[in-house]
Amino acid sequence: MNEFRAVSALAGHAVDALLGRSMITTQEWPTDDINTLAALARAFAELDRAGIATPLCEHELAWALFFDRSTRTKSAWAGAASRLAMHPVIVDGSTTQVAHGETAVETGAMLGMNAHAMGVRNDQILGEGNTFIRDVTRGIDEYLVATANPRTVPVVNLQCDVDHPTQSMADLLWLEDNFAGAGGLAGRQITISWAYSPSYAKPLSVAQGLVTLLTRCGADITLAHPPGYELTEEALAAATENVAGGGSFRVVHDMDEAFRDADVVYPKSWGSHDLMVERVGAHAAGDDAALDAIEQRGLAQNAQHTDWICDERRMGLTADGLYMHCLPADIGAEVTPGVMERFKVHVAREAQWKMYVMMALIAGAKVSDLTSHLAALASDGAR
Numbered sequence: 001m002n003e004f005r006a007v008s009a010l011a012g013h014a015v016d017a018l019l020g021r022s023m024i025t026t027q028e029w030p031t032d033d034i035n036t037l038a039a040l041a042r043a044f045a046e047l048d049r050a051g052i053a054t055p056l057c058e059h060e061l062a063w064a065l066f067f068d069r070s071t072r073t074k075s076a077w078a079g080a081a082s083r084l085a086m087h088p089v090i091v092d093g094s095t096t097q098v099a100h101g102e103t104a105v106e107t108g109a110m111l112g113m114n115a116h117a118m119g120v121r122n123d124q125i126l127g128e129g130n131t132f133i134r135d136v137t138r139g140i141d142e143y144l145v146a147t148a149n150p151r152t153v154p155v156v157n158l159q160c161d162v163d164h165p166t167q168s169m170a171d172l173l174w175l176e177d178n179f180a181g182a183g184g185l186a187g188r189q190i191t192i193s194w195a196y197s198p199s200y201a202k203p204l205s206v207a208q209g210l211v212t213l214l215t216r217c218g219a220d221i222t223l224a225h226p227p228g229y230e231l232t233e234e235a236l237a238a239a240t241e242n243v244a245g246g247g248s249f250r251v252v253h254d255m256d257e258a259f260r261d262a263d264v265v266y267p268k269s270w271g272s273h274d275l276m277v278e279r280v281g282a283h284a285a286g287d288d289a290a291l292d293a294i295e296q297r298g299l300a301q302n303a304q305h306t307d308w309i310c311d312e313r314r315m316g317l318t319a320d321g322l323y324m325h326c327l328p329a330d331i332g333a334e335v336t337p338g339v340m341e342r343f344k345v346h347v348a349r350e351a352q353w354k355m356y357v358m359m360a361l362i363a364g365a366k367v368s369d370l371t372s373h374l375a376a377l378a379s380d381g382a383r
Contacts, residue, residue, distance in 0.1 A: 004050070004378040006042040010371045013039050018364030022137055022155040024130065025163040026213045027238050031245075034216070038173055040360035041353065043374055048083060048356070052381035054374070055085035056367050060116035062086040064158065065107075065136075067093035067122040067129075072327060072351050073158050073166065077119050080358035086116065093122065104132045108139025112153055115140070117362045121158040123203040125283045126232075126276045129160030154365035156358060159205055162235070166361070167326050168209035170353035172217070175264065177349075178322055186218035186246065189319065190264040193255055194225035195334035196308045201271030201298035206326050208235035210266060215242035215249050223251045224258030226305045230273045255308050259317040266324040267310040269334055272301050310335040327351055 013036040026034060047054055062081035066074065074090055081088035093099075098107055111118060120136055122129035137155040144151060157165050179185055192210045207223070208231050215221050221239065223231070230236075236251075243249045252258050259265055275298045282290035315321060323343040329335050340347075363370055 004043075004046055006039070006046040007374050007378045009039055010043055010374065013371075015040060015364060015371045016368065018361075019366075019368060020152055020154070021365050023165050023361055024133055024137070024155070024157050024160075026165045026168060026209065027163070031216055034169075034213075037169065037357070037360050037364065038176070040364055040370070041169070041173060041356040044083075044359040044363070045353070045356040047374065047377060047381070050381060052377055053085075054083055054359070054363075054377060056363050056370075056373060057116065058085040060086045061114055062088045062117040062119070062362065063111050063115040064088065064090045064119035065093045065096065065111075065121070066090065066158070068124055068159070070121060070158075072354060073121060076166070076351075076355040076358055077158065079355040080362060081117070083355075083359060084363055086362075103139075104135035105139035105142070108136035109143040110139075111136075112140035112143045115153055116151060117154055117156070117366070119156045119158045119358075121160070123159045123161055123164075123205055125280060126161045126204070127280055128283070130157070130162040133157050133160055152366050154362060156361050159203070161203060162205055162232070163209045163212070164203075164205045164326070165209060165213075166354050166357050167206060168213040169357040170350060171210060171266075171324060171326075172213060173353040173357070174324070174350040175214075175217075175322075179263070184217070185214075188219045188263045189222070189261055190214055190219045191222045191224060191258045191262045191266065193223075193258050193265065193267045193310075194229050194305075194308060195267035195269050195310060195330075196302055196306045197269030197330045197333050198299065198302065199330055199333075201275065201295055201302075202269050204231055204235075204270045204273070204276065206268055207231060207270055211235060211239040211249065212242065215239045215247060216245065218246035220248045221250075222258045222262070223249070224255055225251075225253065226308065227253055228272050228274065228301065229270065232273070256314065256317060259314045259321070262318045262321045264322045264324060265310060265315070265318060267308075267334055268325060269302070269330065271298050275301070306333070309333065310339055312336060312338055315339055322346065324350055
């Protein structure tokens with residue numbers, strides 16, 4: 001048991017405080033619970049890497065609805081559920097009755113009849129996805145109460161218009177891996193920067209998730225973007241509020257300035273704020289032609305900033321900085337092939353943390369006295 005340090009460290013955390021919890025945004029979770037979630041993810045990673053099975057939720061269904069494309073998050077959800085001995089069921093949201101007018105509350109109630117955990121990705125329209133996930137959660141909860149069903153069905157936001165909590169938690173764990181020495185992340189210079197993309201107007205939620213979570217860590221956070229690519233007022237207000245406990249938060253409009261002396265850079269494209277707002281009305285009207293026109297205008301606006309790329313020169317401005325990305329990166333646009341080649345193993349390891357975060361969210365919400373269960377698995381595995 002002594003070699004399982006992460007499992008042993010759970011004794012210092014109130015793991016049962018996670019029982020019954022869903023994660024819609026990290027901002028709604030107290031910092032102590034965020035730290036407990038991170039510690040729990042580390043314990044699951046430690047056991048998994050030692051080849052110790054964790055069949056804590058046998059014969060249960062882990063549903064996931066995806067209304068947008070995904071590789072890593074789908075894989076992470078399936079991996080997390082399978083490692084907990086659950087059966088993952090991943091569904092293209094466009095094939096559900098939501099496309100025919102069924103409400104999110106109704107969808108939650110219907111899936112809640114059988115699901116034991118629920119993940120949802122709905123990130124395409126500003127002001128819609130987070131509300132949808134909350135309504136799914138309400139539908140599940142109302143069904144369970146109305147039927148006196150004792151099951152716990154946690155809901156995990158797998159990316160919405162507001163936040164991408166499993167990604168930002170994975171990023172936090174990877175940062176802690178790389179800055180595990182004295183002081184940890186306190187005082188580190190971390191830059192989240194817009195970068196050029198020719199592919200599509202990507203959601204704001206990765207950048208928003210990063211600035212709202214990492215500003216709790218005592219780091220000095222810089223957000224960089226060209227004018228017109230602002231984040232929502234709510235995300236900026238949360239980031240500003242979070243640094244009251246230490247660290248700092250600033251916004252700049254010069255990529256070189258943001259990279260200079262940075263310990264970490266996270267260059268990632270997202271769509272123009274005003275155009276993302278404009279899409280809301282076109283989507284509500286079902287006007288596909290208008291949505292396509294807005295998308296093309298967004299790409300044309302992006303094309304005015306092709307110089308916002310993470311290249312070798314800019315990496316040379318950093319303090320031998322760590323490059324991060326949620327993937328897939330637009331190589332040749334967001335980042336040069338040389339920089340990506342240098343950090344390709346790093347970003348893969350960064351991505352792997354997402355699965356352990358999901359395991360922690362599901363098991364933490366569902367399994368009472370989880371610390372004892374994991375300690376017993378570690379003890380058995382050490383024999």
